[in-house]
Amino acid sequence: MKINCWILVLIPMICVLGAWAQTKPSANLIITNAKVWTVDKAHPTAEAVAVLGDRIVAVGSKAEVDAWRSPQTTVIDAGGKLLLPGFNDSHVHFVSGGLQLDSLQLNDVTSPAEFARRVGERAKGASKGEWITGGDWDETKWNPAQLPTKELIDPVTPETPVFLSRYDGHMALANSVVLHLAGITAKTPDPPGGTLVRDAQGNPTGALKDAAMDYVYKVIPPLSHERIVKAVRRALAHAASLGVTSVQNMNPDYADIAVYAELWERGELTTRIYAAPLITQVDDQVKIGVRHAFGDSFLRIGALKGYADGSLGSRTAYFFDGFDDQPSNHGLLSDEMQPLSLMRNRMMKADQAGLQLCTHAIGDQAISIILDLYGEVVKAHGDADRRFRIEHAQHMAAKDFDRFAQLHVIASMQPYHAIDDGRWAEARIGHDRASRTYAFRTFLNHGVRLAFGTDWDVAPLNPMLTVYAAVTRATLDGKNPNGWFPEQKLTVAETVEAYTMGSAYAEFQENEKGSITPGKLADLVLLSEDIFSIAPTKIRDAKVVKTIVGGKIVWDAAKQ
Numbered sequence: 001m002k003i004n005c006w007i008l009v010l011i012p013m014i015c016v017l018g019a020w021a022q023t024k025p026s027a028n029l030i031i032t033n034a035k036v037w038t039v040d041k042a043h044p045t046a047e048a049v050a051v052l053g054d055r056i057v058a059v060g061s062k063a064e065v066d067a068w069r070s071p072q073t074t075v076i077d078a079g080g081k082l083l084l085p086g087f088n089d090s091h092v093h094f095v096s097g098g099l100q101l102d103s104l105q106l107n108d109v110t111s112p113a114e115f116a117r118r119v120g121e122r123a124k125g126a127s128k129g130e131w132i133t134g135g136d137w138d139e140t141k142w143n144p145a146q147l148p149t150k151e152l153i154d155p156v157t158p159e160t161p162v163f164l165s166r167y168d169g170h171m172a173l174a175n176s177v178v179l180h181l182a183g184i185t186a187k188t189p190d191p192p193g194g195t196l197v198r199d200a201q202g203n204p205t206g207a208l209k210d211a212a213m214d215y216v217y218k219v220i221p222p223l224s225h226e227r228i229v230k231a232v233r234r235a236l237a238h239a240a241s242l243g244v245t246s247v248q249n250m251n252p253d254y255a256d257i258a259v260y261a262e263l264w265e266r267g268e269l270t271t272r273i274y275a276a277p278l279i280t281q282v283d284d285q286v287k288i289g290v291r292h293a294f295g296d297s298f299l300r301i302g303a304l305k306g307y308a309d310g311s312l313g314s315r316t317a318y319f320f321d322g323f324d325d326q327p328s329n330h331g332l333l334s335d336e337m338q339p340l341s342l343m344r345n346r347m348m349k350a351d352q353a354g355l356q357l358c359t360h361a362i363g364d365q366a367i368s369i370i371l372d373l374y375g376e377v378v379k380a381h382g383d384a385d386r387r388f389r390i391e392h393a394q395h396m397a398a399k400d401f402d403r404f405a406q407l408h409v410i411a412s413m414q415p416y417h418a419i420d421d422g423r424w425a426e427a428r429i430g431h432d433r434a435s436r437t438y439a440f441r442t443f444l445n446h447g448v449r450l451a452f453g454t455d456w457d458v459a460p461l462n463p464m465l466t467v468y469a470a471v472t473r474a475t476l477d478g479k480n481p482n483g484w485f486p487e488q489k490l491t492v493a494e495t496v497e498a499y500t501m502g503s504a505y506a507e508f509q510e511n512e513k514g515s516i517t518p519g520k521l522a523d524l525v526l527l528s529e530d531i532f533s534i535a536p537t538k539i540r541d542a543k544v545v546k547t548i549v550g551g552k553i554v555w556d557a558a559k560q
């Protein structure tokens, strides 16, 4: 009886398999006549790629891939252009980025008068009670470089709350309306991990550093759901236009993740997202029981983002030695690190639960302390595939490169910061420390894995600027055309690898994406220029011709 049943089931199955063997499924998409750089060491180059569903099924010569063609196949003739795996930005602030696309932009302002004029213009168009945020101002572009004060903008914003971030996110300027709402007066103390900039009389100037900004965050009305949806849609479109097919989203709010999930359900996500909320919320993810990289190919959680210190620009990066131009100032440990046991306990909890740790550390001492803590975690819980990350890993102590490698810590770095901060970093930290700043080559020499990204909206999301930055290290002021600490430059191939496979590894997805390999997700970008052969200075001008995510064209320059 049993045997007969099996035969009844098996015969049709064999028939189906037989038919399948005769009519191999055809590709839904073929990109041919391309210069394919696969980032797959086994087969670095090819001419064509075939996609079936959302996966790559064939990579090879035109003839090999043509075998997957049928009348139903969409064929893209790449015209000999360069095809790469889609870029995976390992560190973005996705919703802030989307909001920034339609918020007040002050990054290109070069004088206090221009600053005040633009804020005033925006205030005129604002509805009653509406907050003016955004900014990304950079006083180092002013002559002389001086921090903006509330006095500069109060006359043009008598009733409008204004809170404008410095471009690095570690300082912001509040006007008097906001200081009043936040209850900040001359008597308000500096909080742990933060500073109120004060005038000669001790009155706050409106510039708030790091944790001091929390006084204001407490009174900013939360973003509405619609506003976040709008911001995410703008961010998705922006990413698609730049060939960014995956992002690793640092410190999203839960409301942001809820919007990602909603757009995921509607099939609207065109960029894959790995979300790492703040480690201060570790208990939530521990309670749910999710582990690192939990989710599907479009939306994952299971990582936590912590902060060890501030930034070099705001002089809050935490160093062993004082700043060269402010010897008694060593920077600041973040409030999450005061006391250290607070961070240690959270890390232990997270690791016990199988969650991934991504910790912002910029100054050499901050990095060193995080390596200590990571070492303690390993000691307490034993060896495991954890993929600890240090975000930025900007200024390394010479003694710590080996430890970085031994603990298998991933350096999640943003090359654009190097050509930006490189304009003035040496004046603040001196030649010796500057020589270990954004030390891409030294990391590789020590066997440390790199994962590249931008820190958008702190820096532009455009991967071409990142590749340009890593390959040239030519500072934005034009003063280092041959590279600022040129011995740390990378090749185009090394940079692209860190930005694709490196980032994929940093989110436990190296078997799913990061290279153009059969079986992997069909996330691809076709570029206007062959960035491997053009002059490095021209890389920043290369454009995206097509972006493909999961086999679907999500950006087509020809249709814009």
Ligand SMILES: [Zn+2]
Pocket (backbone or CB within 6 Å): 091, 092, 093, 250, 455, 458
């Ligand atoms: Zn960041």
